[in-house]
Amino acid sequence: MPLALCRLAPIACILSPGERSHHPDGHGYHSMPWLEAVTEAPIPGWEEDCEQISQVLDRHHITLVGPRLLSRPASPHLKIDTNLGDGPPHSIFDVWFHWAD
Template sequence: MVVEHAEFGHYGSGYASFVDVFMTRRDGSARRVDPDGCTTAEGLPVALCRLAPIARILSPGEPSHHPDGRGYHSRPMLDAVTDMPIPGWEEGCQQISQVLDRHRITLVSPHLLSRPALPHLKIDTNLDDGPHYSIFDVWFHWMD
């Protein structure tokens, strides 16, 4: 696995409680370049929490980017939290898990992340509509 894209900023403004890292296959087999120069890569998004040493591998995605700056990239959301290993990505999940383990970053389970947060908790986030937030929203939130 290799890092295709990492968003260490805050998507241009606001605040992201996570670093968004997109991993793809090192051999290039999951990457394609269209004749117009648009690059699309299939791979695994990884949300690295800025608030605690935790992370979550999310459902496979296909972000794209073009040399002129346009492209498509999704943000981490609870509905992308999935069980592992992810079919077709078993080896990649294992590699990512091993690297996170070496850095003492814990992969949080989908079961825990989907549990409800405290009932009256208000989270400033554009990633969920509320008013009932999950543990995912507590750790992985973004507000523009």
């Protein structure tokens, strides 16, 4: 179960598993995080794991946020250097979990 940690604020979100590829020579890739992958905890079948994650995050004063908050629109004039999303308009997810690779 992927967990995204924000590098700007004490927040995190749980992501549903992304795509993964494997090549016979050992190379592969993982998909980038995206807003639609953000899920609410607890995830059915992962309740105990989600509880453990929440406890660890709480000890470090990190708040677990969900898709309702992260899907809200960001300021329309905001410019974000990110590979996530398709560009403006950006969501709160794009702002807090931006990725440039």
